[in-house]
Amino acid sequence: MEFAELIKTPRVDGVVLHRPFMPTVEGTLCLTGHHLILSSRQDNTEELWLLHSNIDCIEKRFVGSLGTIIVKCKDLRVIQLDIPGMEECLNIANSIEALSTLDILSLMYPFFYRPMFEVIEDGWKSFLPLDAFKDLETMTDEWRLSEVNKDFIVCPSYPPLVAVPKDIDDDTLRKVASFRHGGRFPVLSYYHKKNGMVMMRSGQPLTGTNGRRCKEDEKLINATLRPGKRGYIIDTRTINVAQQAKARGGGIESEANYPQWRRIHKAVERSNVLQESLIKLVEACNDQSHSMDRWLSKLEASNWQTHVKEILTTACLAAQCIDRGASVLVHGTEGADSTLQVTSLAQIILDPACRTIRGFQSLVEREWLQAGHPFQQRCAQSAYSNSKPRQEAPVFLLFLDCVWQILRQFPCSFEFSESFLVLVFEHSYASQFGTFLGNSTAERAKLSLPEKTVSLWSWVNRPQELERLTNPLYEANSLVIWPSVAPQSLLLWEGVFLRWNRSSKCLDEAYEEMVHIIEYNKELQNKVNSLRRQLAQLETEDPLLQTP
Amino acid sequence: MEFSEYIKTANVEDVVLRQPLHPPGRGTLCITGHHLLFSDREEGSCQQVLLLLRNIDAIEKSGVCRLSGSSGTITIKCKDLRVLQLDIPGMEECLNIARSIETLSCLDSMSELYPFFYRPSNASLRDQWGLSSLERHYSQMKELHDRWRLSTVNRDFSVCPSYPQAVIVPKSTDDDMLEKVAKFRQGGRFPVLCYYHKKNGMVIMRSSQPLTGANRKRCREDEQLLQAVIDGSDKGYIIDTRSSQQALQARMTGGGLESKSCYSSWKRLQRQMERGKALQESLIKLVEACEDESNNMDRWLSKLENSKWLSHVQTALSTAGLLAECVERDGHSVLVHGSEGTDSTLLISTLAQLIMDPSCRTLEGFLTLLEREWVQAGHPFQQRCAHSAHSHARLQQESPVFLLLLDCVWQLWRQFPLALGFSEALLLRLATEAYASDYGTFLGNNQQERCALGVKENTHCLFQALLRPRERDCYSNPLYEHTELAIWPSVHPQSLQLWRGFFLRWTPQTHHLEEAQEEIRNMVIEWGKLALSSCPAST
Numbered sequence A: 001m002e003f004a005e006l007i008k009t010p011r012v013d014g015v016v017l018h019r020p021f022m023p024t025v026e027g028t029l030c031l032t033g034h035h036l037i038l039s040s041r042q043d044n045t046e047e048l049w050l051l052h053s054n055i056d057c058i059e060k061r062f063v064g065s066l067g068t069i070i071v072k073c074k075d076l077r078v079i080q081l082d083i084p085g086m087e088e089c090l091n092i093a094n095s096i097e098a099l100s101t102l103d104i105l106s107l108m109y110p111f112f113y114r115p116m117f118e119v120i121e122d123g124w125k126s127f128l129p130l131d132a133f134k135d136l137e138t139m140t141d142e143w144r145l146s147e148v149n150k151d152f153i154v155c156p157s158y159p160p161l162v163a164v165p166k167d168i169d170d171d172t173l174r175k176v177a178s179f180r181h182g183g184r185f186p187v188l189s190y191y192h193k194k195n196g197m198v199m200m201r202s203g204q205p206l207t208g209t210n211g212r213r214c215k216e217d218e219k220l221i222n223a224t225l226r227p228g229k230r231g232y233i234i235d236t237r238t239i240n241v242a243q244q245a246k247a248r249g250g251g252i253e254s255e256a257n258y259p260q261w262r263r264i265h266k267a268v269e270r271s272n273v274l275q276e277s278l279i280k281l282v283e284a285c286n287d288q289s290h291s292m293d294r295w296l297s298k299l300e301a302s303n304w305q306t307h308v309k310e311i312l313t314t315a316c317l318a319a320q321c322i323d324r325g326a327s328v329l330v331h332g333t334e335g336a337d338s339t340l341q342v343t344s345l346a347q348i349i350l351d352p353a354c355r356t357i358r359g360f361q362s363l364v365e366r367e368w369l370q371a372g373h374p375f376q377q378r379c380a381q382s383a384y385s386n387s388k389p390r391q392e393a394p395v396f397l398l399f400l401d402c403v404w405q406i407l408r409q410f411p412c413s414f415e416f417s418e419s420f421l422v423l424v425f426e427h428s429y430a431s432q433f434g435t436f437l438g439n440s441t442a443e444r445a446k447l448s449l450p451e452k453t454v455s456l457w458s459w460v461n462r463p464q465e466l467e468r469l470t471n472p473l474y475e476a477n478s479l480v481i482w483p484s485v486a487p488q489s490l491l492l493w494e495g496v497f498l499r500w501n502r503s504s505k506c507l508d509e510a511y512e513e514m515v516h517i518i519e520y521n522k523e524l525q526n527k528v529n530s531l532r533r534q535l536a537q538l539e540t541e542d543p544l545l546q547t548p
Numbered sequence B: 001m002e003f004s005e006y007i008k009t010a011n012v013e014d015v016v017l018r019q020p021l022h023p024p025g026r027g028t029l030c031i032t033g034h035h036l037l038f039s040d041r042e043e044g045s046c047q048q049v050l051l052l053l054r055n056i057d058a059i060e061k062s063g064v065c066r067l068s069g070s071s072g073t074i075t076i077k078c079k080d081l082r083v084l085q086l087d088i089p090g091m092e093e094c095l096n097i098a099r100s101i102e103t104l105s106c107l108d109s110m111s112e113l114y115p116f117f118y119r120p121s122n123a124s125l126r127d128q129w130g131l132s133s134l135e136r137h138y139s140q141m142k143e144l145h146d147r148w149r150l151s152t153v154n155r156d157f158s159v160c161p162s163y164p165q166a167v168i169v170p171k172s173t174d175d176d177m178l179e180k181v182a183k184f185r186q187g188g189r190f191p192v193l194c195y196y197h198k199k200n201g202m203v204i205m206r207s208s209q210p211l212t213g214a215n216r217k218r219c220r221e222d223e224q225l226l227q228a229v230i231d232g233s234d235k236g237y238i239i240d241t242r243s244s245q246q247a248l249q250a251r252m253t254g255g256g257l258e259s260k261s262c263y264s265s266w267k268r269l270q271r272q273m274e275r276g277k278a279l280q281e282s283l284i285k286l287v288e289a290c291e292d293e294s295n296n297m298d299r300w301l302s303k304l305e306n307s308k309w310l311s312h313v314q315t316a317l318s319t320a321g322l323l324a325e326c327v328e329r330d331g332h333s334v335l336v337h338g339s340e341g342t343d344s345t346l347l348i349s350t351l352a353q354l355i356m357d358p359s360c361r362t363l364e365g366f367l368t369l370l371e372r373e374w375v376q377a378g379h380p381f382q383q384r385c386a387h388s389a390h391s392h393a394r395l396q397q398e399s400p401v402f403l404l405l406l407d408c409v410w411q412l413w414r415q416f417p418l419a420l421g422f423s424e425a426l427l428l429r430l431a432t433e434a435y436a437s438d439y440g441t442f443l444g445n446n447q448q449e450r451c452a453l454g455v456k457e458n459t460h461c462l463f464q465a466l467l468r469p470r471e472r473d474c475y476s477n478p479l480y481e482h483t484e485l486a487i488w489p490s491v492h493p494q495s496l497q498l499w500r501g502f503f504l505r506w507t508p509q510t511h512h513l514e515e516a517q518e519e520i521r522n523m524v525i526e527w528g529k530l531a532l533s534s535c536p537a538s539t
Helices: A086-100 A129-139 A170-179 A215-222 A239-248 A271-286 A292-302 A304-323 A338-350 A357-369 A395-409 A418-429 A441-446 A456-460 A463-469 A505-541 B091-105 B134-140 B175-184 B220-229 B244-253 B276-291 B297-307 B309-329 B344-356 B363-376 B401-415 B424-433 B447-453 B462-466 B469-475 B508-538
Strands: A011-018 A025-031 A035-039 A048-051 A055-063 A066-073 A078-084 A143-146 A162-165 A187-192 A197-201 A231-235 A261-265 A328-331 B011-018 B025-031 B035-040 B048-052 B056-066 B069-078 B083-089 B148-151 B167-170 B192-197 B202-206 B236-240 B266-270 B333-337
Touching: A025 A086, A055 A086, A066 A086, A078 A086, A129 A143, A129 A162, A129 A187, A129 A357, A170 A215, A187 A304, A187 A338, A197 A304, A197 A338, A231 A304, A271 A292, A271 A304, A271 A395, A292 A304, A292 B297, A292 B309, A304 A328, A304 A338, A304 A395, A304 B297, A328 A338, A338 A357, A338 A395, A357 A395, A357 A418, A357 A456, A395 A418, A418 A456, A418 A463, A456 A463, B011 B035, B025 B091, B056 B091, B069 B091, B083 B091, B134 B148, B134 B167, B134 B363, B167 B220, B175 B220, B192 B309, B192 B344, B202 B220, B202 B309, B202 B344, B220 B333, B236 B309, B276 B297, B276 B309, B276 B401, B297 B309, B309 B333, B309 B344, B309 B401, B333 B344, B344 B363, B344 B401, B363 B401, B363 B424, B363 B462, B401 B424, B424 B462, B424 B469, B462 B469
Parallel strands: A197 A328, A231 A261, A231 A328, B202 B333, B236 B266, B236 B333
Antiparallel strands: A011 A025, A011 A078, A025 A035, A035 A048, A055 A066, A066 A078, A143 A162, A162 A187, A187 A197, B011 B025, B011 B083, B025 B035, B035 B048, B056 B069, B069 B083, B148 B167, B167 B192, B192 B202
8 A cells, every 4th residue: 555545735825833832833744654753844843753553643623725634632732733725634634544544554654764873772672581580589589481482372462482480391381371361371571680579460360250260370470489488469350340351261260179269359451441441531631711629620530640549548458468478360351451550550659670761661661561461452542532432442651650650759769760761652653663562572573573564662762861860869769669648649741641731841941950950969069089199199209298 | 824724734754746758756745835846755756746736727736545544645737738647655745745736737926927036047027117108119110200199198007907018009199099999999999000011110009999889989089090001091990809790780889890980091801800708718718628538539530520629710710811911912000999908809910910021020029029019918818717618617818829829820830940040949838838937927907907917017028038048049040031021821720730749748759759849959959069169269
């Protein structure tokens, strides 16, 4: 297929662009296969380059022969284009609609994008499971790396290499896989160095209505327990939802078959509910009415903050179990959504390494990309889309929101700043990089993403980008950080949800000023140190200078 | 009267104190005439808590009888929203302590309050009291002298008990006229100048409501005074902080509004602002919501909404924005009043000045503004701040108008982090001091009462204390950069936030944020020292 077929009018002059809190720009609108570009011919005005895949939905209006297209983006921005000429406007609108909803992965922009920067380190190779396992081996010899899934047959959504207890062989794993939803047998998610406790994750057990059991499954998870110790199974579903799952073949670990494990049920919402919540929240944020009551009740009705609280609470619970010396298995239904929210947040709480820029990338790689969170399905549409939601859900966005809540409560404990989280959010929905394409490692391998696209991390891990994303207040904190999950402590993430509804000029200036102060402070400290050294040297060289 | 009469048990050993953000401590509790003092005697820790009894809003007691003897628990709820708990061995001691606190925390006689006894070693009673006076303000504002004069018609407080001795009025109105106008305005609060906008010569005046009554009395002198204000320009605005209906109803009780026919060059804008009891109830609800421990997000958000506090913040800021818009953008003078002219009137005139006038946004400028527009202008602090959100006492004149002002200023501060020269810590300190203080600044309801009590001669001044070098470091905004521009706040509901620094001050997570701010402040202070110490070297 040629993109040109979809573009009837590639270029219109005299188009006026309206953006929130920016002056309007008049210029030429161009459509390419992947971009909507508006450039004025003046030198110093900014151009607009918008990826079609970032467009969530468009609306068109006509007044006389002047057409207006309102473009609503997945990053929640809303822009308006005034296009002279009815036909041109219709053509443009049709093209945008067609190009923004292309669902052939191999036609996506990342396959066409060529980096304009020097790749210092290939992000595709930065976080390989093998390297992560080497780190693990320095701490414990109780685990092995299994290749049972090397051709993605045992579990299509798992990576080819997974860490499992040393004593469990691949045949056992195959049997366990047939007993877990989507073949997602329990694998190691996190090893807590301080006390050797572990967090595992999996899909739900397929007990069904007649209480099927699987001895191998029991053996596998018991193998992770120290003698005489009990573990906790954190089921992210309520007990009712979990019981109902039996009717569809799913189920829970019964106390009779898993006597060494205590099951705890939490209520982390599932995908369709979350998508609705996001839509309601964004609608509330864009509400133009001046009524405070209306805003607060809409915010409440969206339930978004409740989801944030539930997820954080569950993650704290998992972290608490581990910190107090018990191993944990986390799962919900598929084990690819709420499960990952909980396991990844628990690691942020427990493990200082996850709070660095690189550590966070590694966490996203391990616990989201390689763990098989279906990004393609979940991030196909965002809050504005009119099409019927299928598999869309802001699961990853909620995770980022929770990270932001912890970051806000511990402003000195993270190496990255809020802008890093916003950047990861944007790229998870639309990107020139291949990182978030596909639903699993298997799909990514099939598309040869590492060979054909650039990784987001290749771009991020360059000095100039890192500098922009670094938290100036960061001071490495080796402690476990317990966020407050009281509703009063959780805030709306303005940096994403109100980003386009408020002018951030003053806040940005203040931030710059703060960065400046901190840099100047470092400079002064260096100067003081070098002067001290000089003085010490002079004193040793010239005994006369020594003060009596 | 002797305080000792109220103190049956002055000392108790082995008391356990629980307070937010600290581990519990065991030590000695002392009650003095003005303070509760707890000192930790355990080895390795030296926790001391000195609490002004005046800061205590309410106490609750409960007793437990155990085999080892009875003990009692007193829960102390402070006006700064802190909640402390004391476990006291011995039921009788506990009851005695509770009784002393109850009596001493709400002494009626003002001259017995702590500011009259507070004698810090680093200050003398002969130090300058206050930052400025209207006389000084007037003499500094040369541009006023053409059309405005300083009147001392109120020198013995007989014309208007709640005004200071000197006020600024149009030059063409003599004192006789003012006396007549005073009779026509509630509480004698005739229109006076409160702000002169240098850029265009427009002014903000404030007063109380006109006493037109049911038969629509008029007062030529009042009309002439206001005419003199807009002399030369085509019209002025009157911003009435009540709804039209409220203003019309006020006629029944002798009040009223400026009719179109008598004040033809003035356009009246009615903007309803919540006042008095409703505002106090809103605060009570908000604090209750903040202390809710049910851990339920929906409940928190609906309680927050039901408290209406943020709506009040929004209304205050948008009315102030309207006022500033009339002056700065439209280029018209404005008269502001509600009923008494001592609450919402001051709230919006103060905020409008912060929006428009860069000189109010420095630390000194802001404190001077508060001194002029709240202390001298007669906001009845004694009545409004007698109790805060926890009190069980029947509400009388309490109303958190000043707290609402500080909240609105915080919203400005948050939206314009570079434009204000003071820190959030200053706003928190002021919120505490207004309710209970070592200093005399917020004592009494007006200047007349302060003169009668000899506040100036017998107490220390808070504003002076806040400007001492060490305090100045702590209360300045390290990011401050002077800007001549007006700072227009966004009043969209989405742009306004709960002032967590105050309302959730005693919960741990706010604490971390303070630490980050503290860090930056320390850096800036360090440079100051570096700059000083490197001076001789560079010369």
